[in-house]
Amino acid sequence: MPVRMELLVCGGTGCQASNSNRVLEVLREEIKNSNLENEVSVLMTGCFGFCEKGPIVKVMPDNVFYVEVDEDSARKIVAEHVVKGRVYQEKLYVEPDTNEKLPEQSKIPFYKKQIRIALRNCGKIDPENINEYIAADGYMALGKVLTEMTPEGVIDIVKRSGLRGRGGGGFPTGVKWEATRKSKSDIKYVICNADEGDPGAFMDRSILEGDPHSVLEGMAIAAYAIGAQFGYIYVRAEYPLAIHRLRIAISQARELGLLGKNIFGTDFCFDVEIKIGAGAFICGEETALINSIEGGRGEPTVKPPYPAQVGLWKKPTNINNVETFANVAPIILNGAEWFASIGTEKSKGTKVFALAGKVNNVGLVEVPMGITLREIIYELGGGIKGGKKFKAVQTGGPSGGCIPAEYLDTPIDYDNLTALGSMMGSGGMIVMDEDDCMVNIAKFYLEFSCDESCGRCTACRVGNKRLLEILNKITEGKGEMEDLEMLKELAETVKDSSLCGLGQTSPNPVLSTMKFFYDEYLAHVRDKECPAGVCKELLKYYIIPEKCVGCTACAKVCPVNVIHGEPKKVHVIDRDGCIKCGQCYKTCRFGAITRK
Amino acid sequence: MIKSLEELKKIREQYKDTLQNREAEEKNIKILVGMATCGIAAGARNTINAIIEEVRKENIDNAVVVQTGCMGFCYAEPTVEVRMPNSEPILYGKVDSERAREIVKRHVKNGEVIREWVLRG
Ligand SMILES: Cc1cc2nc3c(=O)[nH]c(=O)nc-3n(C[C@H](O)[C@H](O)[C@H](O)COP(=O)(O)O)c2cc1C
Ligand code: SF4
Ligand code: SF4
Ligand code: FES
Numbered sequence: 130m131p132v133r134m135e136l137l138v139c140g141g142t143g144c145q146a147s148n149s150n151r152v153l154e155v156l157r158e159e160i161k162n163s164n165l166e167n168e169v170s171v172l173m174t175g176c177f178g179f180c181e182k183g184p185i186v187k188v189m190p191d192n193v194f195y196v197e198v199d200e201d202s203a204r205k206i207v208a209e210h211v212v213k214g215r216v217y218q219e220k221l222y223v224e225p226d227t228n229e230k231l232p233e234q235s236k237i238p239f240y241k242k243q244i245r246i247a248l249r250n251c252g253k254i255d256p257e258n259i260n261e262y263i264a265a266d267g268y269m270a271l272g273k274v275l276t277e278m279t280p281e282g283v284i285d286i287v288k289r290s291g292l293r294g295r296g297g298g299g300f301p302t303g304v305k306w307e308a309t310r311k312s313k314s315d316i317k318y319v320i321c322n323a324d325e326g327d328p329g330a331f332m333d334r335s336i337l338e339g340d341p342h343s344v345l346e347g348m349a350i351a352a353y354a355i356g357a358q359f360g361y362i363y364v365r366a367e368y369p370l371a372i373h374r375l376r377i378a379i380s381q382a383r384e385l386g387l388l389g390k391n392i393f394g395t396d397f398c399f400d401v402e403i404k405i406g407a408g409a410f411i412c413g414e415e416t417a418l419i420n421s422i423e424g425g426r427g428e429p430t431v432k433p434p435y436p437a438q439v440g441l442w443k444k445p446t447n448i449n450n451v452e453t454f455a456n457v458a459p460i461i462l463n464g465a466e467w468f469a470s471i472g473t474e475k476s477k478g479t480k481v482f483a484l485a486g487k488v489n490n491v492g493l494v495e496v497p498m499g500i501t502l503r504e505i506i507y508e509l510g511g512g513i514k515g516g517k518k519f520k521a522v523q524t525g526g527p528s529g530g531c532i533p534a535e536y537l538d539t540p541i542d543y544d545n546l547t548a549l550g551s552m553m554g555s556g557g558m559i560v561m562d563e564d565d566c567m568v569n570i571a572k573f574y575l576e577f578s579c580d581e582s583c584g585r586c587t588a589c590r591v592g593n594k595r596l597l598e599i600l601n602k603i604t605e606g607k608g609e610m611e612d613l614e615m616l617k618e619l620a621e622t623v624k625d626s627s628l629c630g631l632g633q634t635s636p637n638p639v640l641s642t643m644k645f646f647y648d649e650y651l652a653h654v655r656d657k658e659c660p661a662g663v664c665k666e667l668l669k670y671y672i673i674p675e676k677c678v679g680c681t682a683c684a685k686v687c688p689v690n691v692i693h694g695e696p697k698k699v700h701v702i703d704r705d706g707c708i709k710c711g712q713c714y715k716t717c718r719f720g721a722i723t724r725k
Numbered sequence: 726m727i728k729s730l731e732e733l734k735k736i737r738e739q740y741k742d743t744l745q746n747r748e749a750e751e752k753n754i755k756i757l758v759g760m761a762t763c764g765i766a767a768g769a770r771n772t773i774n775a776i777i778e779e780v781r782k783e784n785i786d787n788a789v790v791v792q793t794g795c796m797g798f799c800y801a802e803p804t805v806e807v808r809m810p811n812s813e814p815i816l817y818g819k820v821d822s823e824r825a826r827e828i829v830k831r832h833v834k835n836g837e838v839i840r841e842w843v844l845r846g
Pocket of ligand 1: 294325411413
């Protein structure tokens with residue numbers, strides 16, 4: 130009897146954390162209890178990108194998308210939907226603006242403008258079953274490449290497609306492959322960079338968890354193109370589920386002969402090994418990554434020579450990011466022209482972004498290059514949470530910058546983001562509203578860079594620390610006007626005299642916030658005020674006389690006894706002695722205390 | 726062990742059906758089977774399974790078969806609605822597995838409406 134209905138349960142890290150494993154068990158039990166186990170099946174897929182609304186359960190072919198499913202609602206879904214054919218209304222996505230319930234995934238604004246190439250199979254197939262990947266045309270591209278194409282032909286397609294590296298730099302992938310192909314050597318390597326160090330980014334993890342074969346296939350195609358026999362996947366230890374699924378995928382591919390010797394009966398041999406990294410941000414930099422695989426310290430080395438000439442164990446090596454590899458097979462199957470028809474003049478295809486921060490919908494979105502920031506934030510993201518005012522969007526992680534409202538209509542691509550003083554990076558996108566202090570944001574990212582600097586270059590090691598000291602001074606209300614100049618000058622120096630991308634980009638958050646939000650810096654330094662009310666030392670606490678009922682609660686909690694007033698009369702704070710602990714603010718039940 | 730592109734294609738064919746349900750959004754023919762209590766009592770489960778088997782057997786890969794609630798024709802259950810692109814939906818009544826297979830072969834595959842079983846449309 131053919132299976133007529135399938136319940137796809139998200140088995141990504143996010144949904145597993147919200148108990149999707151149990152939901153899956155309950156669904157199976159209930160279906161068995163209804164004697165439907167031969168007609169209806171339950172399976173686990175990869176991430177749908179909407180992790181915050183997880184666990185996700187999608188019923189096919191009915192095309193109904195359930196969110197936040199727990200054990201109880203899992204039972205109801207079986208009783209109502211599976212058995213009686215009635216959609217269970219309680220767990221549909223509700224559009225916040227209209228309160229409308231949207232059963233279909235493709236009608237939910239979060240998914241509307243998405244085009245899924247790298248994420249094509251995530252949430253669709255069982256990542257632990259190679260046959261499902263094959264059913265979705267998996268390994269067809271590798272077969273075509275090995276049996277019908279020359280390595281030069283492969284490089285040509287990838288070059289013409291316009292694919293650029295998704296790991297940060299945006300270097301044209303085909304050009305990199307060509308350079309590695311041209312390096313003469315018997316032994317060459319392919320490395321997949323799955324270090325994913327940007328805080329907040331998780332697209333690489335989701336691809337590895339949801340569709341590991343797409344990465345293996347992309348690597349094998351790259352290996353054929355450049356003439357490599359062996360590959361490494363460098364993945365951080367914090368990604369146990371990704372590592373688990375990769376292991377399964379590798380062993381299944383070996384069993385079918387899709388990895389190993391004489392693949393597709395040709396002379397081509399290729400196998401891969403997983404290397405687990407300790408998870409330092411700097412190990413994502415390609416030369417540091419190579420050092421780390423070799424067992425050395427994860428420190429960058431001077432380029433040139435590039436890995437394409439002298440890489441792993443001094444052999445020519447091609448390094449690409451997870452998402453870059455995931456794009457390769459569709460390009461081979463659908464053609465360079467198809468891929469190049471999506472995107473902008475110089476940035477082709479799609480990019481996966483990890484949308485986070487103060488928007489209504491957060492998660493992973495794969496959108497065509499050239500979509501505007503406004504579309505992502507206001508359409509897919511559903512606008513700013515709580516109807517607050519948008520202030521900035523931070524792209525590119527710790528190497529990126531903050532983009533203000535006047536550039537919301539900029540089409541997103543590598544070059545436009547760089548021109549705005551930010552970056553594509555690996556696709557982090559954090560939205561900030563009126564309650565975020567831009568000086569504080571710059572400080573946050575700089576702290577990250579200081580922690581992650583490998584310490585090799587003085588400019589990066591000492592310079593970033595000095596920058597951070599100045600920012601600390603400013604947020605503590607001790608900043609002087611000279612500090613602002615110093616900040617700018619020093620930031621430029623760090624940029625110019627660091628060896629690797631970390632130091633070269635770490636001042637970006639400072640520089641871009643100084644460029645677009647200089648008034649906030651001025652307010653901190655000159656007026657000793659934090660306009661967003663974030664920097665604790667700059668806050669001033671006031672009691673609003675009209676609202677104060679004289680309950681005395683605040684005076685009692687004030688640890689330094691600077692709140693005065695008689696019972697039932699308006700109280701006042703003696704600001705000279707106030708240590709800004711905020712206790713009174715939390716205590717007042719009448720909203721009579723404000724801070725600015 | 727896969728030793729040629731042909732062998733890979735064979736595996737793909739073998740497992741193609743596993744993704745049929747999940748690719749529903751890309752399909753333009755819809756066949757709905759009433760599966761409320763009345764439908765099930767009248768044998769709708771056999772009907773839907775027969776339809777799916779026949780659809781797969783005839784290699785019709787642009788049709789999705791879904792169950793739906795009560796369509797208000799309890800006296801004529803099991804009911805089946807066929808929605809073809811660019812034409813009005815046709816509702817059939819008293820569809821047992823036999824009729825179900827006929828509907829797939831004649832209507833879904835060849836576009837012939839089987840008048841004598843039509844309830845509405
Ligand atoms: C500090 C630093 C961290 C990096 N981290 C990553 C990372 O986590 N993942 C990644 O793919 N690339 C990372 N990169 C970029 C890599 O050096 C390299 O350019 C990339 O893996 C190449 O692949 P692509 O061309 O496919 O993007 C990092 C670069 C720098 C400077
Ligand atoms: S720029 Fe910073 S992280 Fe990069 S090599 Fe120099 S010290 Fe290390
Ligand atoms: S807690 Fe609020 S209402 Fe009570 S005395 Fe203090 S300011 Fe006035
Ligand atoms: S982990 Fe389930 S939607 Fe991302």
